[in-house]
Amino acid sequence: MVESALLAFGVLVVLLTLGVPLPYCFGGGIMVMVFVGGATMKGAMLWGFGQLASPVLLAIPLFVLAGTIMSSSGIAGALLKFVDVFVSRIKGGLGVVATVSCAIIGAISGSGLTGIAAIGPILIPEMERKGYPRAYATALIANSSILGLLIPPSVTMIVYGWVTDTSILACFLATLGPGLFIMTAFSATNLVWARKFPLVLDEPVSFGGFVSEASSRALIAVPALVMPVLILGGIYGGVMTPTEAAAVSVIYALPVGFFIYRGLTVRSLFEAGKEAGTAVGAIMIMILFSLILSQMLVLQNAPQALVDMIFGITTDRTLLLILVNVMLFLLGMVVNDITAIILVAPLLMPLMQAIDVSPVQFAAIIGVNTAMGGVTPPYASILYLGARIGKVKVTQVIRPAMILLAVGYVPVVFLTSFWPSLSLAIPKFFGY
Amino acid sequence: MMDRLFKVVLTGLLLIVAFFQAVQVVTRYVFEIPVMGLEEMLIYPTLWLYVLGSVNASREDSQIRANVLEIFLKTPRGRLKLSVLAEVISLGIVGWLTWWGWDFFRYSLRVWKESPTLYVPTFYSDCAVFIGLVLMTLWTVASLIKHLRALAADKVSSGVEVNNG
Numbered sequence: 001m002v003e004s005a006l007l008a009f010g011v012l013v014v015l016l017t018l019g020v021p022l023p024y025c026f027g028g029g030i031m032v033m034v035f036v037g038g039a040t041m042k043g044a045m046l047w048g049f050g051q052l053a054s055p056v057l058l059a060i061p062l063f064v065l066a067g068t069i070m071s072s073s074g075i076a077g078a079l080l081k082f083v084d085v086f087v088s089r090i091k092g093g094l095g096v097v098a099t100v101s102c103a104i105i106g107a108i109s110g111s112g113l114t115g116i117a118a119i120g121p122i123l124i125p126e127m128e129r130k131g132y133p134r135a136y137a138t139a140l141i142a143n144s145s146i147l148g149l150l151i152p153p154s155v156t157m158i159v160y161g162w163v164t165d166t167s168i169l170a171c172f173l174a175t176l177g178p179g180l181f182i183m184t185a186f187s188a189t190n191l192v193w194a195r196k197f198p199l200v201l202d203e204p205v206s207f208g209g210f211v212s213e214a215s216s217r218a219l220i221a222v223p224a225l226v227m228p229v230l231i232l233g234g235i236y237g238g239v240m241t242p243t244e245a246a247a248v249s250v251i252y253a254l255p256v257g258f259f260i261y262r263g264l265t266v267r268s269l270f271e272a273g274k275e276a277g278t279a280v281g282a283i284m285i286m287i288l289f290s291l292i293l294s295q296m297l298v299l300q301n302a303p304q305a306l307v308d309m310i311f312g313i314t315t316d317r318t319l320l321l322i323l324v325n326v327m328l329f330l331l332g333m334v335v336n337d338i339t340a341i342i343l344v345a346p347l348l349m350p351l352m353q354a355i356d357v358s359p360v361q362f363a364a365i366i367g368v369n370t371a372m373g374g375v376t377p378p379y380a381s382i383l384y385l386g387a388r389i390g391k392v393k394v395t396q397v398i399r400p401a402m403i404l405l406a407v408g409y410v411p412v413v414f415l416t417s418f419w420p421s422l423s424l425a426i427p428k429f430f431g432y
Numbered sequence: 433m434m435d436r437l438f439k440v441v442l443t444g445l446l447l448i449v450a451f452f453q454a455v456q457v458v459t460r461y462v463f464e465i466p467v468m469g470l471e472e473m474l475i476y477p478t479l480w481l482y483v484l485g486s487v488n489a490s491r492e493d494s495q496i497r498a499n500v501l502e503i504f505l506k507t508p509r510g511r512l513k514l515s516v517l518a519e520v521i522s523l524g525i526v527g528w529l530t531w532w533g534w535d536f537f538r539y540s541l542r543v544w545k546e547s548p549t550l551y552v553p554t555f556y557s558d559c560a561v562f563i564g565l566v567l568m569t570l571w572t573v574a575s576l577i578k579h580l581r582a583l584a585a586d587k588v589s590s591g592v593e594v595n596n597g
Contacts, residue, residue, distance in 0.1 A: 019502055019518045020525075021495035023486070027525040045536035049561055052482060053475045058449065061481060065446050240457055247453030250446075273443025274435075274488070281442075281485015282496050285564075288482075289529070334498045378503050 004037030005302035008293065012343075022339055023282075026289035030296065039296040048292045052284060055243050056162050060110070060155050061280040062246030067109030067148075068117075068272035069253045074263025075224040076118035079104055082221035085214045088202045092194030094127050095140055099186045102144035103179065106151030107228035108249065110158070112337065112374050112382050115145030120389035131199040135392045139400035142375055142386030143408065144186055149337060149371040150179030153231060153242055156337045156370060159287070160363050163294075164345050168242055169235060170432035171363040174423040178368050178416045185408035223256045236430060283338055290342045298346070307351045317355045321365075321417045324348060328366060329413075332373020336381060340370045357420075360432065364416045364423030372409050375401055438488045445481040449474060469549040479557040483564035490571040512583050519576040526572055530565040537562035 008029040015025040033039040070076065083100050087093030101123075102115035109115075120141050127137035149156050152172030161168035205213065231249050234240035240248065257264030297303070314320060331340045345366060352362045374382035377394075383401055387394045415422050452474050460466045489495045497518075505511050540558035547554060 015521065016498040017500045018521065019497050019499040019514060020522050021490075021497050021518075023495065024522045024525040024529075027529050028521070031525065031528060041532045041535075045532055045561060046539065046558075049479070049536070049558065053479060053557075055471060055474075058453070058474070058478055061446060061478075061485075062450055062453070065450065239461055244453050244457045247450045248457055250450040251454040270439040270443050273446050274439040277438075277442030277446055277481060277485040278488045278492065278494060279485070281482055281487070282489035282494065284482035285486035285489075285568075286496060334500050336496055339496060378500065379498060 002300070002302060002305040004033060005297050005300050005305070007036055008032040008297070012293075016335065022335070023286045023289050026286065026293050029293045030289060033293065033296040033300075037296065037300060039299065044292045044295070047295070048288045051291055052288055054162065055241070056158065056168065057284070057287070059153070059158050059241075059243040059246045060283065061276060062243065062250050063110035063153055063155055063158075064280055065272065065276040066246060066249040066253050067111045067114035068276045069250065069257055069264060069269070070105070070108060070227075071114055071118040072264055072268040072272055073253065073257025074261035075108075075227070075253070075256065076101070076105060077122055077263075078217075078221045078224045078261060080119065080122060082217045082225070085210070085217050089204055090191075091199055091201060092191040093201075094123070094130055094199075095132065095137075095190035095194055096187045098123050098127070098137070098141045099144040099147075099183055099190065102141065103147045103151050103183045104225075104228065106148035106179070107153075107232060108224075109148055110153045110155040110246075112146050112149040112371060113385060115148050116142050116382055116386045116389060119145075120386060124390045129200075131197050132194070133197065134390060135396040136193070136197075136400045138386045138390030138392050139383075139397045139404060140186065140190060141390075142383050142397065143401055143404045144183070145382050145386070146371045146374050147179050147183055149374070150175040150182065150367060152176055153235070153245070154367070156341055156367055157363060158242065159338050160341050160345055160366060163291075163342060164349050164359055164363075166359040166363060167432055169430075170360045170427040171367075172235075172242075173427040173430055173432065174360045174364040175367040175371075176426050177422045178364055178412050181412050181415065181422065182368075182408050185412065186404060189404060189407045223260050227252060227256075286339065287342060294342075294346050303347050303350045306347055307354055310351060311354070318418075320351070320355055321357070324351075325365070325369060325413055325417055328369035329372065329376070332370050332379075333376045334379050335373070336379060337370035337373060340373060341366060358424065360427055361416075361420050361423045365413075368409075368413050368416050372405065372413065375405060434491065438484070438491070441484060442481065442488065445477045445484070448477045449481065452477075469547075472547045472549050472552070475547075476552070476557045480560050483560040487564050487567045487571070490568045490575075493575060509583075509586055512579060512586065515579045516576065516583060519572060519579060523569070523572050523576060526565065526569045530562070530569050533562035533565040 011032050012025050012029040015028045034041055080097060080101050083097045087096045098119060101119055105115050105118055123141060124134065124137045128134045154172060154175060157171040157175060158168055161171040227249060230252060231245045234245045234248065235242055331344065349359065374380060383397060384394060387397050452470055456467065456470050502511055502514060505514060537559055540555045545554045546552060
């Protein structure tokens with residue numbers, strides 16, 4: 001029975017490698033389980049489709065739509081100008097603006113692509129004008145864009161919480177600590193790195209001038225800044241579920257985009273709707289077939305067999321955590337974040353519990369690793385989008401992106417694994 | 433034409449879902465009168481959104497893929513051959529899944545289950561699986577034909593080049 005589970009996993013990997021669409025890769029795994037493992041498809045569609053009707057999953061399309069509306073509405077521009085007023089006179093300040101703005105946008109959107117899509121077109125040319133190399137600016141914004149997956153709300157954490165039956169609100173908070181750490185690390189690295197560039201700084205202003213500039217920009221940014229307060233305040237104030245908060249954020253973003261920032265048009269709304277609907281459809285159909293496959297694997301006791309097999313090799317907690325991190329890193333290089341979570345979270349959960357890693361800490365470990373996958377080639381969707389937006393070759397972006405990754409990301413990956421408080425302190429503070 | 437249709441349908445479904453949820457928040461927390469059956473009604477546009485979104489992903493060839501092997505292939509012809517292979521395999525799998533979608537369709541039609549509060553037949557959402565899988569199969573066939581033609585054209589042009597050379 002375990003042999004058929006291993007064969008199904010092997011077939012899945014081969015199909016992935018060949019470039020077969022992910023939903024069909026899972027379909028191939030299901031076929032193996034049916035024809036070799038003796039599992040049945042009778043009732044599987046009924047069960048799987050019923051699972052998709054979960055209100056929890058509905059938060060995904062709504063957060064994706066809120067993010068896409070925001071990208072085209074001009075909200076990002078107001079946020080950028082607001083953050084810029086505080087640091088534009090510091091050498092490297094514009095780089096900090098990029099990183100912090102991506103984090104703020106992460107508190108509105110649940111996706112890793114929104115930051116680069118919303119901020120990149122505005123800030124990359126501006127950073128180049130101020131003396132930053134274009135490839136560096138693109139790499140910094142693409143890497144910071146991943147904060148969208150770590151600062152709550154996060155689509156990947158919704159999927160993780162759902163597939164592992166862990167509190168989604170606790171999962172959201174688990175990645176907040178690592179996310180803030182990464183934001184700080186990127187900002188600090190940028191301040192050091194920027195010393196090498198011949199930067200043009202804004203003229204110094206008097207205190208009175210600064211206050212008036214800051215207050216006028218804050219006024220313009222208020223409708224944008226209300227959005228994260230609405231979402232996170234609504235969720236953690238106990239007023240709304242994540243799904244309801246996502247819906248409210250869409251309904252709020254529409255008039256703000258149409259009438260206040262005026263970047264949103266009927267045409268761009270339809271474009272955003274199609275983009276969000278298509279992205280969500282591709283994810284959901286993959287979830288449907290992966291769920292059916294997971295159910296078949298669980299019925300054959302495959303996760304426990306995997307734990308026994310790994311424990312046959314080693315029981316050392318440190319070594320196992322390193323191995324899991326390496327495996328997640330490699331997986332992130334070839335598949336996207338949600339796929340990686342669906343593939344391995346249910347399989348690795350028993351192993352994590354056996355070595356006393358709580359599901360909430362594992363949420364942070366898997367969240368940080370899979371988010372990093374967005375900028376690690378060959379499957380580096382966020383980096384590729386960044387290169388396209390920044391109009392630079394991918395090969396030019398890779399070097400600065402990898403340096404930022406090594407300095408800002410890799411240490412946080414290990415801290416998240418070996419310092420549980422980084423991911424557990426904030427959820428504990430909120431009572432999870 | 434098809435692009436415009438998907439723009440309207442997907443945006444419409446998303447906005448309906450967002451609006452229903454927002455109405456639920458307002459009625460529940462502001463007026464403290466939850467609307468009975470609203471969540472039940474949400475299931476229908478939600479499931480159709482998922483399925484039609486995936487159909488459009490197949491139409492636009494934007495289903496999620498890993499494409500690991502493609503990186504190691506140097507020539508466009510090699511990549512084209514790999515696409516054809518991946519599509520032939522995809523067609524076999526999606527065809528098999530469509531068969532089981534048909535099984536689910538017939539089951540749902542026969543049982544004619546109704547939702548608990550509003551008694552709306554669940555068949556109206558269940559049938560989305562089969563319809564969606566049929567459309568995804570057709571787009572896979574279309575994509576396979578397109579790539580086979582490109583491969584044949586490439587062979588002809590390579591032959592011409594050889595002859596000319």
